[in-house]
Amino acid sequence: MLDIKFLRANPDIVKDNIKKKFQHDKLPLVDEVIELDKEFREAKTRAEYLRSQRNKISKQIGFFMAQGQKEEAENAKAEVASMAKELEDLSAKEVEYEEKIRKIMLVIPNIIDPSVPVGKDDSENVEIERFGEPLVPDFEIPYHVDIMEKLNGIELDPARDTSGNGFYYLKGDIARLHSACLSYARDFMIDRGFTYYIPPYMIRSSVVDGVMSFAEMENMMYKIEGEDLYLIGTSEHSMIGKFIDTMIDEKDLPQTLTSYSPCFRKEVGAHGIEERGVYRIHQFEKQEMIVVCRPEESPMWYDKLWQNTVDYFRSLDIPVRTLECCSGDLADLKVKSCDVEAWSPRQQKYFEVGSCSNLGDAQARRLRIRIKGENGNYLAHTLNNTCVAPPRMLIAFLENNLNADGSVRIPEALRPYMGGKDVIALP
């Protein structure tokens, strides 16, 4: 969400930015919102004048009443009454314009970082850097569900009976591996100075409204029946929600947080074969990073955040690459974002395991997250990144650490979390 003052002063920058994002249908909105804003301010100025008159006269009425001057008081009341209708109409207009303006401002995309490559969709995302050798072993890598089944680590059929498609039972060493990845990620982030959080897994509709659009909400969020509560789709929802309407002291920045939570998503719509198994499910767990910082520090934190994920995966001997989101694929709120993708020796391509975003001040403006500074107050910058989301991590882990005999090697970093084991053996 942009600052309307910025838009007012720089309509051409806003329009160029919309073009870069290939959202040409949104171009007329810029002039439309400028016009609405003008009318809004006219109504507001007039309404405020009337209110000040009313306040002034009301004070006089109080004075007349105290003096017992009934007639003068009644005259003053009549004066206020004469402007009541106009004020009522103007107040309604103010609210109406304000809502219209906000609605438009929410869909006008944030100004992207100059470094973001211009492209119309995800096919034009740009690989930035590879970490580790993407190897293809000389034996066949089975589908991840088959690997898990061979290791007696997953039960999909009973999950369909109890909960439907998009759920699973993990068991034994695979379930333990799942937990180990999370525990290791937690300690990995704590070691890098992040504060560990376990947030609420349900949030109120007012918070949901703040952190996402209505359409996103309909497609993602599960609602608790009979309660004003929704299951979170990611811990970012609770973690950013915590900052809504807050003023943070400059000296308490940056806030570097790492949160664990289960994530619940409807995942409405059909998905292809590569999104079956445990790739896209209704319930998964995730270790997340959240940073709230001063504006000048957000580019630095952006680089640190994705680097953390890369380092984490590399410590588990999984080759990864970073893929920068091009302008057309970048969500409207974001200034810059990249995916961390893990190597799949089975598919012989990289696949998304996490996403790192710098939202600039857009999220902070929308949620009123401000910083109290020495020289005045200003909006914070917010960032978030996936450290690890285990079901997808399991795919990458199993494919990259599979031995020819079907057992799975456990890299050293994870062994303390797996009871000291260096291999998951076949049953």
Added chain:
RNA sequence: GGAGAAGUCGCCUAGUCCGGUCGAGGGCGCGCGACUGGAAAUCGCGUAAACCCCAAAAGGGUUUCGAGGGUUCGAAUCCCUCCUUCUCCGCCA
């Protein structure tokens, strides 16, 4: 879940019954200044946010006393709904 009490400007607190000079008094904290060789103590001054008008500054104005709505010329104060906290009871990992 039931009963009761409460939420005021960074913190504590006055004001709420009986609506008007209360956008809000006091204390603490903080900032500036005086006093001092320096400090403490003392004294004086100051001490929120968002937005609008004004080219800008100066200045003026609107809104905000947990949130939202209502009554009224006028609401911290009256009415309704919700949220939060505390105490007691009940239930439960």
